[in-house]
Amino acid sequence: MTEAAAPAQAPAAETGRRIARVLIDSPLPQLDRLFDYAVPDELGDVSPGTRIKAPLRTAGRVVDGFVIEIDSEPDASRPLSEIESVVSPVVVLPDRLYRLARRVADRAAGSASDVLRLAIPKRQVRVEKSWQPVTQVPDVDESALRRAREVVGAYDGLDAVLDDGGRAAVEAIPVQQGDAPGWATLLAAAATLEWARTRSSILIVPDYRDQELLLAALAELLPAEAVVRHDARQSNSDRYRAYLRTLDDAPCVVVGNRSAVYSPVQAGLVVVWDDGDPLLAEPLAPYVHARDAALVRQEQEQSALLLVGHTRTTDAERLVVGGWMQDVTATRRTIPQVRLSTPQELEHTTQRVPSSAFAAARAATAEGPVLVQVARPGFAPSLVCATCRAPARCLHCGGPLGARRRGAVPVCGWCGRSANSWRCGQCESDQVRLASSGTERTADELGRAFPGVRVIVSDGAHPVQHVDAKPALVVATRGAEPIAAGGYRAVILLDGARMLQAPELRIGESCLRWWCNAAALAAPGAPVHLVGVNGPVARALATWTPAAYARSELEARAPLHMPPTTRMAQIDGLPASVRAALDAVAELGVRGEAVLGPVPIGDEGRMRALVRFGYAAGQAVATRLRASVIAEAAQSRRGRARTRIPLAVHLDILEPDL
Structure with missing residues (x-):
């Protein structure tokens, strides 16, 4: 990453015409540059960073913008449009924020106005007029x-x-x-x-x-x-x-x-x-x-x-x-006591909670809360045919069927229709069975196994922030675990094998993050049981060596040139537009095995390609791709092709998708 030159803040000369360099607030990529406008005398002093309104002749309308720089030019013969009005004298875009937005946008082949739209909220007139700047702050105790x-x-x-x-x-x-x-x-x-x-x-x-x-x-x-x-x-x-x-x-x-x-x-x-x-x-x-x-x-x-x-x-x-x-790292490392499943327990895959984890939960509930982490919310998020084990699909949209409670009619997860007369497309059976357990089904099963113990469900539909130190079984999805007063007396991590089966490049480090965050909620000395998982991720959790695991992942991805060992750009658009963008980066030497695709996506004739490139070439590749986006947008504008599919570029994607 290189430092972008900061715009000069030259004071206006006593003679000559004042001009303002303005960034237009527009999503159009061809407008992502500074435009010169004349500053009429009746507007008085106009400061950089203020909101203004200015005419955009190509569109025939008045648009919003920010003054980035005030300058002067002795020659007033150059035809310039004038700023129409100053929306507010408050400087809402300081120079450091503009330079940050510009550099971030350039690195990502995007527009500075898109970044600023995330940073600067809409103006609230009453708040602005009543605001009193803070000049003094209290000292630290x-x-x-x-x-x-x-x-x-x-x-x-x-x-x-x-x-x-x-x-x-x-x-x-x-x-x-x-x-x-x-x-x-x-x-x-x-x-x-x-x-x-x-x-x-x-x-x-x-x-x-x-x-x-x-x-x-x-x-x-x-x-x-x-x-x-x-x-x-x-x-x-x-x-x-x-x-x-x-x-x-x-x-x-x-x-x-x-x-x-x-x-x-x-x-x-x-x-x-x-x-x-x-x-x-x-x-x-x-x-x-x-x-x-x-x-x-x-x-x-x-x-x-x-x-x-x-x-x-x-x-x-x-x-x-x-x-x-x-x-x-900490001067004195303190790590949770993680216990993995034994070889005998790994062989009995039908037993969801092995005896060692069950015994730990039984003992811990006598002292305080126990956390049980599961993969999915709901009762049974997915169903299969009871005869041939084929996934149960909705007859209307093909979505997965699930159960909201025991004995309930299956419901489609996509369209929400009830499958009252469902039949399997493979064997014509009309019977389904539960293929997975969500938070509610797990809570139902544990509630019967632990009579007299409170059962608390925490997921997206039932968020819980805190639980007290009284005995309880807390069943939560990953990331929705409540904070327990004094920490959990035991932590049981279920469905680990199912989590690791997700077809994602980063699923290993994601699972390690979910499990470590849950284990960190345990009380000092409390047992943490990872059920049904072995291998590098389980060993990294047991030894609490996440940095070493991340390093091994980097070494494994390097020969394949997969992120983050290299940067990757995703290019979507019509075939001709995608090919033009690929030709532009090919001039930089990015070709051959560095390009994956293009392949068709969707039903609109769109194509998608992935481009891998080194960090040293990042700025050059981003510049070429941005130029391709601008050229495509300008061509669409000239042809008034309102229905034309725009070229879209996404750098540093987290998960490659072809």
Whole structure:
């Protein structure tokens, strides 16, 4: 990644015509550049970073935009359109945010306006008029600062990384500190130390559950005025109010989801928690992962950057192996007591909960809560024919049939129709059997096996944040595990073999992440049983060596040139457009085995190709692909082909799909 030149902020001369260089807020790729507009005298002073409205002659309408630069030119003969109005005098796009958006977009072959659309919320007039800038912030309590130093000091070399603005992949201690998980306490402590240095921090987490835990940990160390919440669940006014707070010079701690990485604060620290979570991958163009945006930001601003997790993604391990990131672990490692299934238990695959795990759960429920992790929600997410074992499919749409409760009529998971008169397409049988167990079926079975013990279900339909220390069986899907007061007295990880069967490139590291995050919720000394799994992933969990597993995954992918050992771009569009884009990157030497496809997708005549290329060639490939997108869009515009399928480019895809 290379540093982009910052736009010059030249003051307007006393003589000559004032001009503004404007970034148009438009999804059209051909408009992703700066346009010159004349600034009429009646508008007065126009500052860079303000919202304006300006005419777009090619479209014959007035569009929104941001002033990026104010300059002057002595020769006023050049025909220029004038800015129509200044929407607001508030500078909502500081120069550092524009440079970040520009670099992120260029790296991903996207538009800066698409990035800024994620970063800058819509204007709220009432909030803006009533806003009072924050100029003073309270000091850190000395006892809180002392606790923060103790937490950070438990990690070897982490304090030096924070002091020097370094980069580190941090393996979080898998323990709870009070009612807060150890990782949340670590992030709060690091932000507290930055606050004491009057520097802002950006803490990025995957979802609202993690955000609530982190906010609770921050409340133990910092005053409420120091923390700024950033997430999609806020109202428009609250989100805009939070954004205005991040524009102030006074430091703050921003806590939010993936788009919080674009917060306009002058950050001294950026932290990404659990960067392997797919929720941190942006689903909107230009599809930049929060981790990649944080890496670009750190290089641009020289802030400290931490990738924190119980496990290590192959993306982070690649940076550690290459010497670009420091490996930070606890000075005194504390790991859960993981127990794997015995060879005899592995042979009896029909027994879902082996005797050792059942006995551990029986003993633990006498003391407190027990966590049981399963793969899927619901009662029986999938059914099969009772005679030939063929998957039961809906007769209307072909979707999978499932059961919502024992003895219920099968229901299609796609169209929702009830299969009252279902018959197997293979053997004509009308009987089905349960092929898998979800949270509700597991809870039903365990409830009968543990009479008198509370059974709590936590999944997407029944979210639970916390459970008390009383005896209970907590059945949860991966990622939906509640926090237990004092930790779980035992953790049972079911359906591991089924999880590993998913046809995904990263399924091994994903399973390890799910299991490690669940094991980290166990009380000190509590047993963690991984049921029905052996092999490298199980050994990595038992020995708690996620970094070594990630390194072995990198070594296995390197000969195949699969991500993240190389970068990969996905190109979708009509055949001629895809071929033109492939020809453009072929001029850089990217051809032959580096190109997979193109293959047809969908029913609209579209094609898809995958292009693999090295990191050193990343900027050149992104530039060529972006030029192909712009050329295709301009051609469609000239031909007024409104129904023409656009060329779409997605760099750094997580899972190749052909």
